Amino acid sequence: MAGQDLISVDDALAHILKRATPKAQTRSVPLTECLGRVLAENQYVPSDVPPADNSAVDGYAVHHTDVVAGRALTVSDRVPAGTAPKPLQPGTAVRIFTGSEIPDGADAVVMQERVERTGDDVLILAEVSHGQNIRKRGQDLSQGELALARGVRIRPQEMGLLASMGMYQIPVLEKLRVAVLSTGDELVEPGTPLSPGQIYNTNRYTLMGLLADAGCEVVLCETLKDTREATRNMLEQAAATADLVITSGGVSVGEEDHVRVVLEESGNLSLWRMAIKPGKPLAFGDINGTPVLGLPGNPASVLVAFMVIGMPFIRKRQGRPDALPAGEYLPADFEVTAPSTRREFVRARKDGSGAGASVSAFPNQSSGVLSSACWASGLAVVPEHTTIQPGDPVVYYSFTDLLS
Ligand SMILES: Nc1nc2c(c(=O)[nH]1)N[C@H]1C(S)=C(S)[C@@H](COP(=O)(O)OP(=O)(O)OC[C@H]3O[C@@H](n4cnc5c(N)ncnc54)[C@H](O)[C@@H]3O)O[C@H]1N2
Numbered sequence: 001m002a003g004q005d006l007i008s009v010d011d012a013l014a015h016i017l018k019r020a021t022p023k024a025q026t027r028s029v030p031l032t033e034c035l036g037r038v039l040a041e042n043q044y045v046p047s048d049v050p051p052a053d054n055s056a057v058d059g060y061a062v063h064h065t066d067v068v069a070g071r072a073l074t075v076s077d078r079v080p081a082g083t084a085p086k087p088l089q090p091g092t093a094v095r096i097f098t099g100s101e102i103p104d105g106a107d108a109v110v111m112q113e114r115v116e117r118t119g120d121d122v123l124i125l126a127e128v129s130h131g132q133n134i135r136k137r138g139q140d141l142s143q144g145e146l147a148l149a150r151g152v153r154i155r156p157q158e159m160g161l162l163a164s165m166g167m168y169q170i171p172v173l174e175k176l177r178v179a180v181l182s183t184g185d186e187l188v189e190p191g192t193p194l195s196p197g198q199i200y201n202t203n204r205y206t207l208m209g210l211l212a213d214a215g216c217e218v219v220l221c222e223t224l225k226d227t228r229e230a231t232r233n234m235l236e237q238a239a240a241t242a243d244l245v246i247t248s249g250g251v252s253v254g255e256e257d258h259v260r261v262v263l264e265e266s267g268n269l270s271l272w273r274m275a276i277k278p279g280k281p282l283a284f285g286d287i288n289g290t291p292v293l294g295l296p297g298n299p300a301s302v303l304v305a306f307m308v309i310g311m312p313f314i315r316k317r318q319g320r321p322d323a324l325p326a327g328e329y330l331p332a333d334f335e336v337t338a339p340s341t342r343r344e345f346v347r348a349r350k351d352g353s354g355a356g357a358s359v360s361a362f363p364n365q366s367s368g369v370l371s372s373a374c375w376a377s378g379l380a381v382v383p384e385h386t387t388i389q390p391g392d393p394v395v396y397y398s399f400t401d402l403l404s
């Protein structure tokens with residue numbers, strides 16, 4: 001059971017994911033612009049990669065049965081990479097380079113360090129076997145196979161793979177268009193001096209960075225005055241412009257917290273207050289059908305709630321199957337003695353690797369301490385009603401996985 005009146009993280013995720021309809025519009029972009037986009041169609045291999053058998057080393061191509069200990073072979077040809085080889089003359093060797101195509105009739109390549117070259121002759125000093133140092137045609141991708149599935153987010157390696165197949169125009173989903181609204185009369189833009197009572201608008205920049213990492217397009221970015229009127233006007237404008245509106249602040253219980261109230265009055269508030277730490281007052285709903293994710297104002301709450309709740313929603317809307325990342329169990333290097341009714345996402349750092357890996361926690365987990373997230377490499381989960389002793393296993397998610 002979660003805390004009183006608070007919806008559990010699992011129920012909140014299920015609720016939000018049910019409302020995450022994938023964006024259907026697609027477009028074709030040049031290969032140079034596809035990084036971070038989501039593939040809209042399955043990509044099948046048009047022809048084998050590599051297109052021909054080729055050498056893995058600089059050396060000599062031979063037929064392995066022509067190699068007899070102590071007997072030199074004549075070097076009959078030279079095949080630089082990028083040229084089409086002539087067939088191997090039986091009983092000879094061909095000078096060849098890494099990436100050169102293998103001449104017909106050759107079935108092995110001997111590294112040049114394993115031969116003695118004298119004029120046009122080459123004496124092979126090592127045993128040679130069929131297929132040695134040959135990278136087979138199609139060893140990376142073979143014609144007709146599925147190379148990349150629809151819904152894959154294109155990372156540098158996928159970009160390279162598409163290039164290796166000769167693809168240039170890439171079908172991708174339209175980017176999710178997101179509006180970012182910061183609320184709070186105390187907020188001032190960096191670069192301006194602070195007056196008493198003011199603080200710098202932090203969340204706007206955290207969210208811009210998070211959304212860029214998530215492959216979204218920020219179409220509107222505004223800071224609102226703490227009035228019902230301003231909040232209603234801007235939320236309605238944002239909902240008419242964007243596929244998703246993300247707000248920060250103004251979702252708690254104070255009379256200056258207008259986001260939640262406007263959602264209730266002018267749209268639909270379908271979820272409010274989660275058993276999560278930090279991020280408890282998170283609100284979710286819609287205005288005229290456009291989803292609105294109301295994140296709490298505290299800077300670390302914004303980061304954590306975006307990663308845990310916002311990212312799965314965004315991934316699903318991006319048509320990606322991987323709504324939740326896989327975590328790993330690691331022994332805790334910290335303790336939690338007072339059990340909470342909320343599931344806590346601790347700003348944590350993975351130390352060591354392999355069997356010796358463990359996870360430590362930043363000492364100050366206040367939701368106002370953003371430096372905790374700069375120190376951390378990810379989030380460790382302390383389940384509801386649970387104490388943690390050093391050595392107990394906890395689930396750890398890296399920031400990279402949470403944001404990929
Ligand atoms: N009586 C109660 N008070 C609070 C409760 C509660 O249950 N009962 N919950 C607390 C929790 S937990 C959180 S989280 C906050 C969330 O409140 P809001 O979402 O309404 O956010 P604000 O009050 O507007 O701001 C909270 C905090 O964050 C600072 N802030 C806001 N926006 C920015 C920004 N863009 N950049 C930097 N800092 C920002 C703001 O100045 C406040 O300090 O409510 C608790 N209160």
Ligand code: MOO
Pocket residue numbers: 276277278279280281296298301367368
């Ligand atoms: O739930 Mo709040 O985000 O702890 O400060």
